[in-house]
Amino acid sequence: MINIIEVTKSFGSVMAIDNLSLHIQKGEILGLVGPDGAGKSTLIRIMIGLLAKSSGHIDVLGSTNIESVKNKMGYVPQKFSLYQDLTVMENITLIGSLYGIEKQKIQQISQEILTFTGLWQFKNRLAGKLSGGMKQKLALAAGLMHKPAVFFLDEPTTGVDPVARREFWQLLYNLNKEGMTIVVATPYMDEAELCHRVAFINLGQLISCQTPAQFIVAYPHQILELSVESKHINHHIKDCYLLDLHSFGNKYHIVTNDIDRTRTDIEQKLTQQKIPILKLQKIKPSLEDVFVLFTAQGGA
Structure with a gap:
């Protein structure tokens, strides 16, 4: 065509x-x-x-x-x-x-x-x-x-x-x-x-x-979806093991190559800071996650 x-x-x-x-x-x-x-x-x-x-x-x-x-x-x-x-x-x-x-x-x-x-x-x-x-x-x-x-x-x-x-x-x-x-x-x-x-x-x-x-199948990383009531969560988990963090409305997509290590780090860090976790679970990547990855990579 x-x-x-x-x-x-x-x-x-x-x-x-x-x-x-x-x-x-x-x-x-x-x-x-x-x-x-x-x-x-x-x-x-x-x-x-x-x-x-x-x-x-x-x-x-x-x-x-x-x-x-x-x-x-x-x-x-x-x-x-x-x-x-x-x-x-x-x-x-x-x-x-x-x-x-x-x-x-x-x-x-x-x-x-x-x-x-x-x-x-x-x-x-x-x-x-x-x-x-x-x-x-x-x-x-x-x-x-x-x-x-x-x-x-x-x-x-x-x-x-x-x-x-x-x-x-x-x-x-x-x-x-x-x-x-x-x-x-x-x-x-x-x-x-x-x-x-x-x-x-x-x-x-x-x-x-x-x-x-x-x-979505070719997406090279894993995604943890985090829901919390606290804002600016990146400040609280900046020292955790993760590759990237993106906000999607009232949820956060945490990019990692080691789900268990990242989950454990986040749970420990937020518990120490007395921030309740509403949800923290592995999800399938979305096209939005792919879009963010490609945009970050630029034209390379």
């Missing part, structure tokens, strides 16, 4: 994409994951022809002339870019007209897509009056007007509440079941776990691209 071979993109002295190669398969959902500034948005914009690569090779849908296949691609940008002072239906109709769809056909497709996204009952509401989740559904609907073969989404659910995020991903799954290839950049690891494959990008380089399960 998409072949990217040794592509680079520089902005002056800044190398945004650094000799990156990636092959995206037909019919898959590929997640692009990485820290802010990793190059995810730049890569998407190169794939859809909004930015020119500095060097390398790229072909989309079998063509190296991306301009010639743009009508087969859909795109939802990171920032809501439709007209706030137009209604849902007016925005959709405008997008359909820009794609050259006949007026009668626009009406038919609009109803289908707005029904599919759950926006039909809000067709006469101004876009500016929609909630964050509904705006993202409208952006999704606009990107589907010409029924693309491959759909690119750049962090489409950032700032959207968990329920709306779940609904949005259900829509993506339904599209994928119909055969659509989807490329989505996401800052959320629970969303990345829903993808068929995940490409970790950092400093413009592709660190690895595998299934979520493969990433």
Whole structure:
């Protein structure tokens, strides 16, 4: 579906994409994951022809002339870019007209897509009056007007509440079941776990691209999950045997290569300091743990 071979993109002295190669398969959902500034948005914009690569090779849908296949691609940008002072239906109709769809056909497709996204009952509401989740559904609907073969989404659910995020991903799954290839950049690891494959990008380089399960199996360390009521727990256990410590909400993931030694150290240290342990147990690493590891390793 998409072949990217040794592509680079520089902005002056800044190398945004650094000799990156990636092959995206037909019919898959590929997640692009990485820290802010990793190059995810730049890569998407190169794939859809909004930015020119500095060097390398790229072909989309079998063509190296991306301009010639743009009508087969859909795109939802990171920032809501439709007209706030137009209604849902007016925005959709405008997008359909820009794609050259006949007026009668626009009406038919609009109803289908707005029904599919759950926006039909809000067709006469101004876009500016929609909630964050509904705006993202409208952006999704606009990107589907010409029924693309491959759909690119750049962090489409950032700032959207968990329920709306779940609904949005259900829509993506339904599209994928119909055969659509989807490329989505996401800052959320629970969303990345829903993808068929995940490409970790950092400093413009592709660190690895595998299934979520493969990433977790290959994780080289062990994880202890610690729950305590005390804050700043790293200060209390800094002398314990461990490789790293990361906070996930009200829990801590302690990275180690010796579970028993680390557990014993932590239990002794917190008992001495009279800090009750609510939970301390070995857990399977998550994709979030993998993300933290790759980010810490940088582009190496």
